[in-house]
Amino acid sequence: MKISLNWLKQYISLPESPEQISALLTRSGLEVEHLEKIESVPGGMEGIVIGEVLTCARHPDADKLSITTVDIGNNTIVPIVCGASNVAAGQKVIVATVGATLYPTGSEPFKIKKAKIRGEVSEGMICAEDEIGVGTSHAGIIVADTDLPNGTPASIYFNLEPDYIFEIGLTPNRADAASHIGVIRDLKALLNRPYQLPPVENFRIATAGKPFDVRVEEPAGCPRYSGLTISGIMVKESPEWLKKRLQSIGLSPINNVVDVTNFVLHELGQPLHAFDAAHITGNQVLVKTLPQDTPFVTLDKQTRKLQSFDLMICNAEEGMCIAGVFGGITSGVTSETKAIFLESACFSPAYIRRTSQYHGLKTDASFRFERGTDPNNTVYALKRAALLIQEVAGGEITSDIVDIYPQPVGEREIPMLYKHIDRLIGKSIERPAIQTILANLDIQIQNEDETGFTAIVPAYRVDVLREADVIEEILRIYGYDNIELPPYQYSSFLAEFPVTDKNKLQAKISSLLADNGFYEIITNSLTKQAYTQKFNAVASGQDIEILNKLSEDLGVLRQTLLFSGMEVLAYNLNRRQKELKLFEFGTIYYKQEGKYIEKQRLALVLAGDKQAESWLEKTKPVDFHVLASAVQKILHRMNVKKFDSSETKHPVFSYGLTFTLNGKELVNFGLVQSNASKFMEIKSPVWYADFDWEYLLKQYNASLAAEEIAKFPEVRRDLSLVIDKNVSFKQIRQLATAQERRLLKSVNVFDVYEGENIGKDKKSYSVSFILQDEQATLTDQIIDRTMQKLIGTFEKELNAVIRK
Known part of the structure; x- marks a missing residue:
C-alpha cells in the first residue's frame, strides 16, 4: 500500500x-x-533560480544572439548569451546557473557549464519551458510574472514540492x-495531534427524488448499500491536482469521474463505483446473485462464467458489476456519459474474498472489502465523492441518498481491567496516558472506576474484539521501546517442556550444512501436478489439489521436496552458477485413506562442481561420496551412529542407499533418475537426499556417551581382495564383524580397482582392519591368527582371492 x-x-x-x-x-x-x-520535474530544478535581466544587447558577431547581464540574487550578476527572440531588459526570467543539470522534455539531460559563445562569455542559461521539463513550448524564454526576489529557487515559483x-x-x-x-x-x-476530515457541509440535493428502485436481495452479502444520482456531468480529463495525487501512488488517471472514485478510495478507504445511468435498464439497481455459469463481460473485455455465490449489481435485465470486485464493460463511465448512479456500499468480506479468489481478480476495492470496510462510512464517502465530481465534472445531484441499512452495526463494548493492562504490557502506565491514547484512537471510555472501565470500540476497527486487542492498541501507541526490561528475567510454566528443542536442532544442522558449503533454500509448497503425472517419485492419486488454484503451475501441494529443489538448481545452472549444494527444511503433503497428512522433511540437492576451480586444485564434479559424506555428518551430529544400510528401492534414484533404524527409513539418497533431470532441463547429474526429519528428531539423544581412552595400542592390517563385482563392501564388513567381534574395531575400503588384469566381472578392494585389545597388548601370534580367520572366511564365503 x-x-x-x-x-x-x-x-x-x-x-x-x-x-x-x-x-x-x-x-x-x-x-x-x-x-x-x-x-514532478526530474532533478527538482536544483540550481535553477529566478533572475532579472538588467541589460540586453545584440551580439556583435551573431544576428540571432543577445548578450545579457542577469541578476541571479545574492549580489551576483552574470553575463549570459541568449538566443531567444523575446528576451529583453527588465524581465524576470528562469535562469539555470553554472553546475545545474537540465532535464529537457523529450531529450537527454545535460549540465550547464561556463562557456564562450562567439567570443562572448556566458555563465548560465535563460530557459524556455521545454528546456527545464515544465512544458513543450520552445517559442521563447519563460517571462515570469512574479514579485519573488532574485535568486529564489524556481521550484518555489512553479510550486514543485x-x-x-x-x-x-x-x-x-x-x-x-x-x-x-x-x-x-x-x-x-x-x-497526539488533531486532524481535519474533508468537509462535506456543502453537499446539496438540487432535485429531490428517487429515480432508481434500489433493492438488496442478498442482505447477507451486503449489510449496507448507499447511492445517489448525479446528472449533467461532463466526462473529460481530470485536473492536474487530481492526476498528480493518483500518479504519486502509482495509479494511472482514466477520466475525471473514475479518478474521483479512486481518489476517495485511497483517501477514506471506502470503495465506490460509478454506473452510467443510461445503461441502468428498468430503473432498477439490484444487489443479488445470478444463476451458475451466467456469462459476464468485465472491464478487461474477458467473458467470465459467474458462480452462484458471486454477488452482483444488476439492472432489470442483466448484471452490471461484480460487487466489490470488478465492473462490467457496458455500464462503465465513458466520454458519452451524462448522468451517473454513484454507489457506496459495504459488502461481506466472505463473499468478496471467495469471488475474488475464484476469478483471480485482485483490485484495490476487493483488497479492502476482503478485510472489512466501515459500514458507517458509506454515506460520508458518498457525499465526499459527489462534491468532488461536481467540482471536476460539473452536474447536479438529482436524487435523494438511497441508504439501505436494515441492521446497523454499532460500537463494541469491551470490559477492561487495569490489572490486566499492567500485566500484559509489563509496566504500569499512568491512567491519564491510557485515556489519552484510547481517545486518540477513537475508543471511548465509559464506566471508569479504580479497577477498570468499558472500552467503546468503533465499528471500523474490525480487529479489536477483546480485552487483549485493546491492550495491544495501548501498547503499540505507547511504544514497545518504552517498556523497560526488568533486572531479572523469569518464566513460569504450566507444564514441563520436552528436553529436545526442535528449533535449536534445526539451527544446529543448518549451521553444520552451511559450514560445509551448503546454501539453504525456501521453496513454494505449491507445485505442478505434472510432476506426479510424469514420474513415479510421488504417489499417484495422493495429491492434495488446490480448489481455487491460480494456475496449473501452482495447482497441488508438493509430495516431495525434490522437484522444487531441482527448479532452484535449473535456475542457478542457467545463470552459470556451477557449485550448487542446497538444503531445505520443508513440509510435504499427501492424502492417505481419506486423511490429509503433513510431514517434515530435510532435503539435500547437489549438482555441478564439487568446489570452485583454483590454482591449488582442479575442480571435480559432485559425486555420490560428497552426498554420502554430508548425510553421515548429519546423522553423526544427531548422535545417530548405528543404523542399517541397504540399496535404495525408491524409484526416483538410479542408484543409492537407504539408511534404516528399527525397521523405519531415516534417509534415502543417491543419483536422481536421468529422465527427471532431463525433464527439468538439467544436463549435469543431480544428487538428492531425503531425510524423515520428524523421525530423525525422535532418535536424537542429547547425552554424550563417554568412554575411557584405551590403554593399549591399536594395530592396522590391510588385505587386497579380488572378488566378484556383485559383492558389496557391506557383505565384507558383516562377515568380518561376525568372525571377530572382540578385537575388530573397524573395517574400511581405501582403494578400488577394476581392469583386465584381474579378470572380467571382477574387482579388487583394498580393505583395512583395525584391531585392538582393551585388556592387553596384541602379539604377532594373535594378530596373524585373527587375520588368517578373516582370510579363510572371505575365501570360503565370497570366493575371494587374496592378492599378495
Whole structure:
C-alpha cells in the first residue's frame, strides 16, 4: 500500500521529516517497507533560480544572439548569451546557473557549464519551458510574472514540492489503515495531534427524488448499500491536482469521474463505483446473485462464467458489476456519459474474498472489502465523492441518498481491567496516558472506576474484539521501546517442556550444512501436478489439489521436496552458477485413506562442481561420496551412529542407499533418475537426499556417551581382495564383524580397482582392519591368527582371492 506524504499533509500538520514519520509508523505496526522521494520535474530544478535581466544587447558577431547581464540574487550578476527572440531588459526570467543539470522534455539531460559563445562569455542559461521539463513550448524564454526576489529557487515559483511515498506492508488485520485517513488516525494517536476530515457541509440535493428502485436481495452479502444520482456531468480529463495525487501512488488517471472514485478510495478507504445511468435498464439497481455459469463481460473485455455465490449489481435485465470486485464493460463511465448512479456500499468480506479468489481478480476495492470496510462510512464517502465530481465534472445531484441499512452495526463494548493492562504490557502506565491514547484512537471510555472501565470500540476497527486487542492498541501507541526490561528475567510454566528443542536442532544442522558449503533454500509448497503425472517419485492419486488454484503451475501441494529443489538448481545452472549444494527444511503433503497428512522433511540437492576451480586444485564434479559424506555428518551430529544400510528401492534414484533404524527409513539418497533431470532441463547429474526429519528428531539423544581412552595400542592390517563385482563392501564388513567381534574395531575400503588384469566381472578392494585389545597388548601370534580367520572366511564365503 502506497501513501503520499503531501496527501497526508492535507489533513494533519506534519513538520517531522519523512524518515521520522516512517520510523513512527513502523514502530506502531504499520511497517514502512520502502520510502521513496518523487519529484514532478526530474532533478527538482536544483540550481535553477529566478533572475532579472538588467541589460540586453545584440551580439556583435551573431544576428540571432543577445548578450545579457542577469541578476541571479545574492549580489551576483552574470553575463549570459541568449538566443531567444523575446528576451529583453527588465524581465524576470528562469535562469539555470553554472553546475545545474537540465532535464529537457523529450531529450537527454545535460549540465550547464561556463562557456564562450562567439567570443562572448556566458555563465548560465535563460530557459524556455521545454528546456527545464515544465512544458513543450520552445517559442521563447519563460517571462515570469512574479514579485519573488532574485535568486529564489524556481521550484518555489512553479510550486514543485517534492513528495515522499511510504510503501507500507499492511497486515491483514489492519483494514482500518488501508487509506490515507486510516494512516492519519494512527499518526493522530502517535503524535497526539488533531486532524481535519474533508468537509462535506456543502453537499446539496438540487432535485429531490428517487429515480432508481434500489433493492438488496442478498442482505447477507451486503449489510449496507448507499447511492445517489448525479446528472449533467461532463466526462473529460481530470485536473492536474487530481492526476498528480493518483500518479504519486502509482495509479494511472482514466477520466475525471473514475479518478474521483479512486481518489476517495485511497483517501477514506471506502470503495465506490460509478454506473452510467443510461445503461441502468428498468430503473432498477439490484444487489443479488445470478444463476451458475451466467456469462459476464468485465472491464478487461474477458467473458467470465459467474458462480452462484458471486454477488452482483444488476439492472432489470442483466448484471452490471461484480460487487466489490470488478465492473462490467457496458455500464462503465465513458466520454458519452451524462448522468451517473454513484454507489457506496459495504459488502461481506466472505463473499468478496471467495469471488475474488475464484476469478483471480485482485483490485484495490476487493483488497479492502476482503478485510472489512466501515459500514458507517458509506454515506460520508458518498457525499465526499459527489462534491468532488461536481467540482471536476460539473452536474447536479438529482436524487435523494438511497441508504439501505436494515441492521446497523454499532460500537463494541469491551470490559477492561487495569490489572490486566499492567500485566500484559509489563509496566504500569499512568491512567491519564491510557485515556489519552484510547481517545486518540477513537475508543471511548465509559464506566471508569479504580479497577477498570468499558472500552467503546468503533465499528471500523474490525480487529479489536477483546480485552487483549485493546491492550495491544495501548501498547503499540505507547511504544514497545518504552517498556523497560526488568533486572531479572523469569518464566513460569504450566507444564514441563520436552528436553529436545526442535528449533535449536534445526539451527544446529543448518549451521553444520552451511559450514560445509551448503546454501539453504525456501521453496513454494505449491507445485505442478505434472510432476506426479510424469514420474513415479510421488504417489499417484495422493495429491492434495488446490480448489481455487491460480494456475496449473501452482495447482497441488508438493509430495516431495525434490522437484522444487531441482527448479532452484535449473535456475542457478542457467545463470552459470556451477557449485550448487542446497538444503531445505520443508513440509510435504499427501492424502492417505481419506486423511490429509503433513510431514517434515530435510532435503539435500547437489549438482555441478564439487568446489570452485583454483590454482591449488582442479575442480571435480559432485559425486555420490560428497552426498554420502554430508548425510553421515548429519546423522553423526544427531548422535545417530548405528543404523542399517541397504540399496535404495525408491524409484526416483538410479542408484543409492537407504539408511534404516528399527525397521523405519531415516534417509534415502543417491543419483536422481536421468529422465527427471532431463525433464527439468538439467544436463549435469543431480544428487538428492531425503531425510524423515520428524523421525530423525525422535532418535536424537542429547547425552554424550563417554568412554575411557584405551590403554593399549591399536594395530592396522590391510588385505587386497579380488572378488566378484556383485559383492558389496557391506557383505565384507558383516562377515568380518561376525568372525571377530572382540578385537575388530573397524573395517574400511581405501582403494578400488577394476581392469583386465584381474579378470572380467571382477574387482579388487583394498580393505583395512583395525584391531585392538582393551585388556592387553596384541602379539604377532594373535594378530596373524585373527587375520588368517578373516582370510579363510572371505575365501570360503565370497570366493575371494587374496592378492599378495
